[in-house]
Amino acid sequence: MTTAPSPARMSGQPRPLPANPDGAPAVEVRDLRKRFGAVEALRGLSLTVPVGITYGLLGPNGAGKTTLIRALIGLIAPDAGEVRVLGVPMPDKAILAQIGYMTQAAALYEDLSVRQNVAFFAAMAGIRDPDAIDRSISLVSLSERARSPVNTLSGGMKQRASLACALAHRPRLLLLDEPTVGIDPQLRVQFWGHFRRLNAEGVTIVVSSHVMDEAERCDRLGFIRDGRILSEGSADELRQRASARTLEEAFLHFAES
Ligand SMILES: Nc1ncnc2c1ncn2[C@@H]1O[C@H](COP(=O)(O)OP(=O)(O)OP(=O)(O)O)[C@@H](O)[C@H]1O
Numbered sequence: 001m002t003t004a005p006s007p008a009r010m011s012g013q014p015r016p017l018p019a020n021p022d023g024a025p026a027v028e029v030r031d032l033r034k035r036f037g038a039v040e041a042l043r044g045l046s047l048t049v050p051v052g053i054t055y056g057l058l059g060p061n062g063a064g065k066t067t068l069i070r071a072l073i074g075l076i077a078p079d080a081g082e083v084r085v086l087g088v089p090m091p092d093k094a095i096l097a098q099i100g101y102m103t104q105a106a107a108l109y110e111d112l113s114v115r116q117n118v119a120f121f122a123a124m125a126g127i128r129d130p131d132a133i134d135r136s137i138s139l140v141s142l143s144e145r146a147r148s149p150v151n152t153l154s155g156g157m158k159q160r161a162s163l164a165c166a167l168a169h170r171p172r173l174l175l176l177d178e179p180t181v182g183i184d185p186q187l188r189v190q191f192w193g194h195f196r197r198l199n200a201e202g203v204t205i206v207v208s209s210h211v212m213d214e215a216e217r218c219d220r221l222g223f224i225r226d227g228r229i230l231s232e233g234s235a236d237e238l239r240q241r242a243s244a245r246t247l248e249e250a251f252l253h254f255a256e257s
Pocket residue numbers: 036039040041059060061062063064065066067068104
């Protein structure tokens with residue numbers, strides 16, 4: 001059904017990104033708080049993500065990962081604290097166009113085709129280049145289904161279409177909320193290969209995941225529990241801190257300690 005994209009098509013043409021004027025981190029979050037009624041989803045969360053790395057958000061269900069990601073893009077207004085993306089306080093319309101966001105639940109127009117969805121999200125960020133749209137569809141191996149309405153796709157294909165929507169405008173910051181749920185292992189490996197190439201081009205990725213072999217691939221990890229970062233570092237550092245052999249053991253240690 002689908003064809004694996006060639007490495008050349010996966011990577012597209014690397015392009016230099018304009019440097020941050022003052023070398024600001026990609027993401028700076030300070031003492032972020034958000035309450036939903038009785039639930040305190042974020043309780044003074046602080047985080048810094050340098051440019052060009054993949055930062056993984058780990059943590060149990062309900063820890064606050066999605067809430068944090070939504071605050072980064074300005075979809076929810078925090079009760080307190082500060083969010084800066086590429087040095088600019090959020091929300092900011094110009095910076096918004098530099099962010100790609102893949103939501104945890106697919107947020108696609110079901111009656112529109114894959115291509116129409118990708119074109120729509122690219123246009124929202126001011127991009128109308130048909131090549132950019134085709135490239136991101138090819139990247140997720142959906143070229144053969146580009147004209148299919150989204151409501152005729154399998155679950156994994158919808159995930160792939162969502163990723164294409166997040167990528168088409170070539171964002172400088174990519175926010176991926178559990179991007180590979182339902183994605184088959186072969187394509188998952190290809191996705192991560194592409195994420196690495198994006199990092200090499202200066203794109204920063206913040207990704208939430210419950211998949212430990214994905215967490216292993218991140219440059220830095222933040223373990224979130226009860227709306228705060230409980231521990232942060234490389235996979236090795238988290239393992240050492242938890243006296244654990246595997247990242248899964250470390251996860252259980254932090255989740256239960
Ligand atoms: N819009 C909302 N209204 C009410 N409560 C909310 C809302 N969004 C999130 N919450 C609550 O905030 C807490 C954090 O939720 P969040 O979705 O950020 O968790 P998560 O870490 O992404 O979990 P998961 O791993 O299950 O995706 C949960 O208790 C959740 O029920």
